[in-house]
Amino acid sequence: MQEQLAQINIDDTVLVARCRAGDSAAAERLIIKYQDRIFNVILKMCQNRDDAAELTQDTFVRFIENVASFRGGSSLYTWLFRIAVNLTLNHCKRRSKFGMRSLDTVSGGGSGWEEARTQLKGYLADEDGRDPALLAQNREVGRIVLESLSQLDDDHRAVLVLRDMEGMAYAEIAETLELELGTVKSRLSRARASLRDILRSVL
């Protein structure tokens, strides 16, 4: 029966063309297709769920407003992420300008904090063969990692989120952030080194 249903994965290009012609169903499908990924990247970058929801909405509104100017030179995927990252970076800059950055240090305390710290240290220092997927399920471990991530410069955080969390290729990151490939490599290396230093100081 499965074969009887045509497995048509409608190409983004087709959906974009329909969007351009004013087809709201096509726009809705594109939003549904990408909303979780965009939301996750923004959330990891700005660390605030309400802000992330608003920025995700702004990203797609901006997409619909400008869909006529999308010429397909880049993939829709990188185009959407470029809008999202630019909006988020601007938001982060405004927030830091007005002193609204809430996470200045990785804060301790809370039940399970010490245990999470020990587990994370053991894992990163290669002292035990813990499964990272299981470790990441620990809420306190997640908090330590995300708060450490929030200590990075905005540019470093963006490149790290796109590579290590979203799984983008170097070329896609370069296209999204409008950087040279070499800059992506060196920025990523510095971001990883900075995160390592932050985690070492916390653990």
Add this chain to the structure above:
Amino acid sequence: MRENERQKIEELLSAYIDDALTDRRRMEVRRLIENDAEAAALLSWLEKQKQLLNVMPTATAPAGLAGRVLAAAHSVAVPQTIVPADISTAVQEYEGRRQLYVRRVLTAAALVFIPVVALSLVVWTIVGPFSSVPGRLAELDLPAVEAPAVVKPVSFPLSASLYLTTSQATAMDSFIHKAIYKHDLTNDATTTGLGGGERTYRIRSDRQRIVALLGELASVWDKCESTAMTVHGRTMAVNARIENVRPDQAVALYEGDVFRDPVQLARQMSEMNRIMQGVRDFGERLPVMPELTSGQRRSSGGAEGDSQGYVTLYVNILSR
């Protein structure tokens, strides 16, 4: 190790864990980690750090995002004209004077016209060629009068997206799959997997079969944590979203009068649901919803009249 050298090694290790080095560079890194314990420890840390970031739990975008985006895009597309206060006041005064003048003219015309018409009717009744006795007209050999041409109303296209958010996405998917098969819609349906058990079906068929499918879906409606339906208008800017849509509402949209704008109908349903939700919040008793138990629902005259036209339904299964 000098800072410059250290930075270069870190860059090499970073590219190594991303598998982004040439074979020659890769060999160099392997030699380095075999002979330098510090570099090996650094590489291990970076690899583990990357793996951990890669498996961090992911969040789901807020429900109803697509509807809000389309509504916001619509409001941006049709901006309200901003009129400065003084210009606005002057325009309002002008409009007021104009309306008063028109009203006076119409009143004067009515005072003259109504008595004249009434008098003419009286005179016509007295001196007219025949009185209004029933049957008298039939006796006269009058030429047949052609009936005015009937303007055929234009039927509205119908395309809507149904969103079923459930924690049992796989079971829901299987049910819909079978329902499509049961109602002979396999040739009219396409499907796209969105990952994580989520799926979108696009079904383009005649109204009766879509109504039958929706009737079938009514039996699994209570398995959904939330439901919504977006009715798409002729353009992207015109659409309506019904939160907490009920099966009878979804069916009503597809079996409704084909000459009635479905977006308008959806807006009314949306408003009704909003009011009902408010009432429910106050804990008041609500009327029992009509129950749908079978896909063999009889469609109304309106839907039958459009049996040759195609309509589209997107069914989106979203995982909770």
